[in-house]
Amino acid sequence: MLRGSLWVLYWLAGCCWAEDFSPWLEEFQPSSLSQQQQIEELNWFKQAAQPYQGMTIRAISERINTHWYEATVIAPLFYQLTGIKVIHEISGEDDVVKKLQSQMELGTNYYDIYVSDSDLIGGHFRSRKIVNLSQFMQHQGKAVTLPTLDIQDFIGLAFTTDPYGDLLQLPDQQFANLYWYRQDWFERPGLKQQFEAIFGYPLAVPVNWSAYEDIAEFFTEHVKEIDGQKVYGHMDYGKRDPSLGWRISDAWLSMAGMGDVGLPNGVPVDEWGIRRHGCRPVGASMRRGGALDSPAAIYAIQKYVDWLKRYAPPEAQKMTFSQAGAEIAKGHIAQQIFWYTAFIADLSLPDLAVTDENGLPLWRVAPSPRGAYWQPGMKSGYQDVGAWTLVKSTPLKRQQAAWLYAQFNVAKTVSLRKTMVGLTPIRQSDVSSAAFSQRSQELGGLVEFYQSNARNEWTPTGLNVPNYPALSSLWWQYIGRASDHGEAVPQIMKELAQSMDLALAKIGKESPGPCSPKLISAQQAELWLAHPGSPKPKLENEKPPGKTLNYSELLKQWQP
Structure with a gap:
């Protein structure tokens, strides 16, 4: 019965015999598409890939379950379908960032495509070394852009878009830090x-x-x-x-309330404590209108250290x-x-x-x-968003072949099955599907989170961090002195803020441009503390009465 149904569907799609696609239809279930729609997408990939058959492309991503599935299951099936072989390397997050930075700086094509954290978006749009996907899909990549890609179905676009509204990275997986x-x-x-x-x-x-x-x-x-x-x-x-840096830069200070109101990142002071004027970062210390050494930042790090030790x-x-x-x-x-x-x-x-x-x-x-x-x-x-990222130094034909592979990993034919395996959803059609909803009991609240609008309040590092690799290393070097060596938090945060200012100034001098960092004149911190918003003056009581809610009541906060 199954073979007969598939034959009819494949015939309706204008192809020869359905068993050509049976391995893919068997693996990529469930799907938000009907089998006929899946066949049509698969056939599009097969036809679009013909000019690139016999090529071998290289991709790299960090080590999580989603990417293991891509490397061990999706890449081989993509090769069988298209004739494009993919060496999908899995490595540590730091290694992926270093290799991407090296390729951008040297122009040597180590990899044809990266799954790069959207945390790097601030550096990507300023460097102008990353392929603008909005333009690519309209011009040089038009012939290899899936007609049913449905960009607006992706739930993380706000995190991978530059200040001018252009898409620089295509979301591949995302996950949040929750209680x-x-x-x-x-x-x-x-x-x-x-x-x-x-x-x-x-x-x-x-x-x-x-x-x-x-x-x-x-x-x-x-x-x-x-x-x-x-x-x-x-x-x-x-x-x-180095991993200690992620612990703090991944929104710990914003959870404490250090920055300003605003989504996806605080305006004008974000969760790194960096103030910006327009698109230009102007300082992280209170003397320059930032908040990294503010009472709220000291409170946040002191709680982190005290809880860890006690x-x-x-x-x-x-x-x-x-x-x-x-x-x-x-x-x-x-x-x-x-x-x-x-x-x-x-x-x-x-x-x-x-x-x-x-x-x-x-x-x-x-x-x-x-x-x-x-x-x-x-x-x-x-919220971490790993996204497919093309570098301009990659030859065009290799960009096009790699773009086909990236889209295959996120196409509706594949994405729901990948979500069920790795639990890192990227599409609205997937998180609202019956298959995802049915796993609510076994996933302990994950389904409810992603089916709500609350997911928009969990966000990655934003556009005003101008060079994530250069600045992120400061976090662990300073915070580790408090957590590992027991040094006083206020002094450490003062030194960290000053070092962040110096690093911002250096980035601005080395990479001048309309959105490059440019420090504003230093003033007394008290002048900035008297301004509305961040940096915020010290509260008289940093431990208000404790408040709890039943789990069912808390879930109501996640209702659309």
Whole structure:
């Protein structure tokens, strides 16, 4: 019956016999398209690729489940369909960035296409070394641009578009950092009674940092053990290592409320503490109107250090990002304020200590609690968007062949199946599909998050960071002195802000242009603190009363 149905569909598509496409139709299920529509897309790729048959192209991306699926399943099927062989390399995030930067600077074609984090968008549009995809699709790449690509179906376009409205990167995967907690522990009557007796309000999902801190103290210092196992109320990592930079630059300061109101990034001061005039960054220190050494920034980093030392496992202080990522699967962590949803696939295995006998999660993800300086209209957290990126130094024919491969990975024929594997959705048609909705129970809140408008409040680094690789290294070098070496936070943040100013000035001199950094004159910090918005003066009380909500009530915040 299946073969007969496929033959009819393929015949309707004007092709020869349906079994030509059966391997792809079998693998790429479910799909938001009908089988006939899938056949039509597959046939388009087969025809469009004919001038490039026999070519071998090289792609590179970071090491997450989504990209493993692309490299091991999608790339071979693309080759079988088109005759274009793809060497899709999987590497560390730092390595991908270094190779991309090297290719941009030297003009040597190491790779034909990159999955580059949209965090680099500020440098991409200023460098003018990245292919403008809006123009490419209309001109040199028109013949190899999928008619059914449906750009407006992508949910992360705001993060990969330059200030002039042109698309520079095509979203391939995205995931957010959300609050994670052990729902089964939070629902135990004895623990609920004990918490309320001590703190005076219900044990539930924390809305603010005060409640998060109380819950961290509760599990670490009051509960201490559950079912015979030592437990902790917080998890993080603190080794002075490059990965520490992601921990802080990935919106930790905006969660505290350091920056200004505005989406996708604060205006005029963003979550890095950088002030901009128009498209031009003008400073990060309070003396230049920035906020990186402001009371809100000091509050944010002091809380990070204090919680790490008081409430996390002692070994966490010497852990890196990759080492800390697997810790909550051991079943001894009550909550984590900052947890990447890219790990959901790994944390849903049935034999883990955090899933029940049916393989369903004992945990949930929820809206991130907010710090004392946070205000409505600010971003609520970080969302990583890895996006297909072409470099101008790549020869045109190789760009065109690589563009076909990139589109194949995100075409509607493929994207829903890829979403179900990697859980890093990129299309509205996928997140609103029945297949995705049906996985709600096993994904612990991920479906609800991506089906809501709240996902727009979780955003990547924005356009006003003019050179992400050059500036991002400052974070771990300075913050590590507090987390790993125990130095005083106010002095560290003052030095970090000054170093960020110097780095911005250097970038502006080396790469002059209408949107290049240009520091404004230094003034007394008190003058800027008296202005509305960020930098914000120190609050009299940085720990207001703790507030929690039941999970069902919090999910209502995510309703469209």
